[in-house]
Amino acid sequence: MTSSATPKLRAYVVLAAAGLLAALVLGRPELAALAAPFAASLALGIGLARRPELRVRYDLDRERALQGERVQASIEIESDVALQPVELLLRLPAGLASGSRALALQVRAGERERIEIPLDCKRWGGYSVGDFQLRARDRFGLRVYEQRLDVRRPLRVYPHEETLRSLLAPAETQATAGNEVARAKGDGIEFADIRPFVPGDRVRRINWRSSARRPGLWVNESHPERNTDVILFLDSFAEARHGASGTLDLAVRAAGALAARYLRRSDRVGLVSFGGVLRWLEPSMGSVQLYRIVDALLDTDIALSYAWKGADVIPPRTLPPQALVIGLTPLLDDRSVGALLDLRARGFDLAIVDVSPLPFLPPERDRLARLARRVWALRREVLRHEYQQLGVAVAEWRDGEPLEQAIEEVRRFRRSARAVRA
């Protein structure tokens, strides 16, 4: 704990010295009487001052919270000497807010003082909270003691989950069992077709009604239930932001919701955070994978980078063959636009949710700005059209609209694209 003299101590020294010297020079005892209280205050204050030993306990009432919730931070301070109000300044990371960042509390000698600070979780993310600056004065206010306390505790703030009733069905399924009805024929529940009986077919699969009307025996064919591999491609190169919300927040929210829904139906889900820092999670299934994905999403941030990155920097094991790649991107950076086109060229089943940056843009001030905005919007339209010409479904998703709407738009495009292909 560092200790330093307050301006009051210096001023009292000046006043006491000036008063006593003036009393001597002018021969006026009244001036000594004026200086006496200051001299006595100094003597008492400095003589009785002791460097305080502070013991601080700090805790959060929970380590996980949802965006918009309130977390209570509690601080207990114990001192061996009485202190004038101890000022407590809490340095909060951006994304967390408190009504009052600086608080004062009276600390008596040997007694434990407790204070609660409510923290509002404004934005999702992984935080570590507990960087304090303590400042205390002695009883006479002559010395100030300062200490920086770094007693951080982790706090993970999860984004709101989007409600999704339907999901995108991939073009191809994987070999292992799941909940997705495969397009291929095999052992399953969903009826697909009938075919002539061949040796080795089970008797229970014979369709007796069809066999009665046709020569020979006919058996039922069905679609097997298989799982799918879904890769969530999160573009973290650039974002459009206005205040507390931005396109990355929306993309993270969507990624969390999609991951949870796909994992719930026994699919394997992987994550590629494609940006200044490349992060990836190989596809896997189960609730552990959901925790991994959510934790990875919380660490996602926009890292400024000028280095060119293409799809070839993504580890091949992260992108299994026949996987459905869902791109969550504001289509603002050429690198992610190029990487997605590259993935499509490599034959991946690609769908794009275009997290629209339009709601986060400042209003146009003049005609030129309006014109520039129109040109920019047209270029985005052209880009979406290019994707669609390659058979990639692109749906725009704006802040305030349900994700379900964008997913449904992608589904509709994929259905019609398949019909055209067929």
Add this chain to the structure above:
Amino acid sequence: MLAVDAWLLSARWEGTIAGTAAVGLGVLAVSLVLRFSPGVPVGLVCLAGSYAAALESRGVDVDLSTTLYAALFFLTAELAYWSLELSPGVQPAPGAAQRRVLFLALGALAALTLAGLVLAAALEPLPRNLLVQGLGVAGALVALGVIAVLVRRSEPC
């Protein structure tokens, strides 16, 4: 109140005394508004200087009303530094203001008593010879020395 007291007490140099007191008040007020702590002792020294000039202008032996002035002067200094200590934006501790007011009242009472004791000591008839004068000077210098040593000891370790 301190400035008016100095002005009322003056028998000569009223303009100078009133001017010095007004400058002291002004400097003090501006320092408090701007939260400029080095200005506070300047304002207080100006106020005390006007009072000293007023005492000198009257030329009476010992003014006993100084005890009250000393208590008020000390209270003014304490209040000024209290207002500077209150950091803007800091949520105050519950009951802190009441405790501080009590502390200030006790401090003013102690200042009144101490100033009274000093003046009482000054009223004691002592032979005005060189030895007594020397003892007085030595006493004042020792007091200043003790303060200086204490302040030096309390510098950051």
